[in-house]
């Protein structure tokens with residue numbers, strides 16, 4: 124019989140590091156916060172980048188991300204507020220709205236634009252980059268795109284709500300996005316004041332929490348309680364479960380995990396390959412209009 128927390132086969136994940144994002148500008152002048160992909164956290168295999176954006180000042184976002192290429196990985200856009208229109212050189216076009224997800228596999232190459240579909244009001248969300256293994260970096264580009272109403276919401280006791288974008292929860296709720304190469308888990312969790320959220324995770328996957336609204340507490344490696352605040356990213360130790368408790372108001376956070384690839388990473392701008400030569404080739408192919 125397995126006693127919670129007492130056996131070698133059960134290990135609660137702890138907070139190993141708390142990362143603060145860094146102000147950055149990207150695209151044609153979009154103000155954002157770079158959380159993964161900056162000196163404090165260059166990557167968390169298989170996650171290459173996490174940008175958070177939240178502004179009700181159109182000057183911060185109106186310029187958007189005009190046509191630009193990607194090769195070798197996936198870009199994952201999740202919106203909490205506002206609308207973004209994307210368009211690419213393969214004829215795909217669509218609008219992501221609040222609660223919507225776009226999981227784009229850039230594969231061997233795509234040129235796309237990502238522009239705000241609004242002139243004012245709040246734009247809030249995330250872009251996560253997920254690496255692809257060497258033997259799939261040159262796959263054909265593909266999309267998995269779902270509006271908010273296609274993303275299942277698991278309602279738990281205590282008023283806890285779990286939106287499952289990809290992966291399967293311990294209670295069997297399955298997200299619509301599928302990616303067997305990195306087996307990602309992407310949850311958007313709301314926990315009412317004082318309630319505790321626990322979930323099992325694949326023990327060997329890398330995982331982080333990103334706090335949208337805090338505070339929320341968990342344990343650190345010294346066995347102490349640590350409070351995570353709004354916009355904190357907590358890198359978690361390995362283990363097969365997480366436990367997070369909300370403070371005096373509702374907590375809202377992302378839980379993201381994935382299978383580390385353990386491969387060499389060569390990256391420059393919008394290209395992420397395994398070697399410098401492959402990155403050079405990407406620049407060359409893009410210049411020659413081969414995307």
Ligand code: CO
Pocket residue numbers: 188191193198235237
């Ligand atoms: Co892009």
